Amino acid sequence: MTKAVLGIIGGSGLYDLPGLQNVREEHIASPGRAVGCGPIGDIDGLPIVFMSRHDKGHRLSPTDINYRANIDVMKRAGVTDLISLSACGSYKENLPPGTFVIVDQFVDRTHNRATSFFGTGCVAHVSMAHPTAPRLRMRIAEAAEAESIAVARDGTYVCMEGPQFSTLAESLTYKGLGYSVVGMTNLPEAKLAREAELCYATVAMVTDFDCWHPDHDAVTVQDIIRVLMANAEKAARLVARIAKDFPREHEPCPIGSDRALDTAIITAPEARDPELLKKLDAVAGRILNG
Numbered sequence: 293m294t295k296a297v298l299g300i301i302g303g304s305g306l307y308d309l310p311g312l313q314n315v316r317e318e319h320i321a322s323p324g325r326a327v328g329c330g331p332i333g334d335i336d337g338l339p340i341v342f343m344s345r346h347d348k349g350h351r352l353s354p355t356d357i358n359y360r361a362n363i364d365v366m367k368r369a370g371v372t373d374l375i376s377l378s379a380c381g382s383y384k385e386n387l388p389p390g391t392f393v394i395v396d397q398f399v400d401r402t403h404n405r406a407t408s409f410f411g412t413g414c415v416a417h418v419s420m421a422h423p424t425a426p427r428l429r430m431r432i433a434e435a436a437e438a439e440s441i442a443v444a445r446d447g448t449y450v451c452m453e454g455p456q457f458s459t460l461a462e463s464l465t466y467k468g469l470g471y472s473v474v475g476m477t478n479l480p481e482a483k484l485a486r487e488a489e490l491c492y493a494t495v496a497m498v499t500d501f502d503c504w505h506p507d508h509d510a511v512t513v514q515d516i517i518r519v520l521m522a523n524a525e526k527a528a529r530l531v532a533r534i535a536k537d538f539p540r541e542h543e544p545c546p547i548g549s550d551r552a553l554d555t556a557i558i559t560a561p562e563a564r565d566p567e568l569l570k571k572l573d574a575v576a577g578r579i580l581n582g
């Protein structure tokens with residue numbers, strides 16, 4: 293049996309995790325990739341590792357975040373299940389600011405991100421057909437309902453490069469294509485979490501209607517921050533409730549997020565690059581050394 297450890301990545305407006313108990317600062321480095329770990333603690337006895345994606349003071353832009361180091365560190369810290377708490381714009385009238393969308397699908401519109409641990413010397417192709425872990429999503433949705441937080445149990449998140457917000461033409465296109473929400477950060481995490489065999493889910497917390505909505509002006513950071521304050525309080529309650537009800541033993545993922553590398557690595561053992569394999573010790577150790 294594997295002990296369940298919950299990882300939380302906080303996005304815009306979420307630079308710490310209120311309610312985290314028995315906090316200790318531990319430095320877990322990601323070899324060759326730098327970046328340490330956020331505070332480790334627990335809520336109701338469930339071990340929790342917190343990381344602030346943009347760092348304290350919101351220092352890092354979506355393009356500059358070291359997603360590989362963040363996910364690698366989560367893996368090294370023993371995380372089994374990873375939840376992203378993110379701000380997003382909405383493309384649907386019925387998902388107004390304040391709504392928490394438990395994303396089930398992603399569309400990638402980024403073009404300047406490192407989105408794989410693998411590469412020359414060890415190539416792997418994991419499935420991204422179902423990028424989020426259904427059982428984790430269900431637990432988040434149930435916790436949100438128990439806390440009377442307005443929640444949508446699914447939705448498609450389009451991940452744009454940014455850091456500029458969308459043009460009106462982009463916004464209308466994404467809306468027309470049926471996407472639910474837009475953000476700039478979650479797609480690299482979802483891909484890397486899958487390679488690292490972590491169960492991943494996104495809570496996309498709506499802050500604005502982007503710029504498509506005829507009744508709302510173009511989105512500004514000031515407006516977003518106002519909504520973020522309220523969302524942050526709800527997010528802390530949500531995490532506390534998830535932790536309270538979370539199983540203490542990791543439950544096998546019904547879609548195999550936690551075994552994603554079983555059938556993914558294609559490079560022949562004799563063609564593998566020992567230097568790359570060293571860096572993959574945490575992410576792919578189960579399958580490479582197993």
Ligand SMILES: CSC[C@H]1O[C@H](OP(=O)(O)O)[C@H](O)[C@@H]1O
Nearest residue numbers: 303304354378379475476477516
């Ligand atoms: C501050 S608005 C734009 C910013 O907010 C979202 O960040 P995160 O996903 O980390 O909450 C969005 O993706 C942009 O990075």
Ligand SMILES: Nc1ncnc2[nH]cnc12
Nearest residue numbers: 379380381474475476502
């Ligand atoms: N409208 C928007 N577009 C992209 N990222 C966002 N994060 C919050 N609101 C956003």
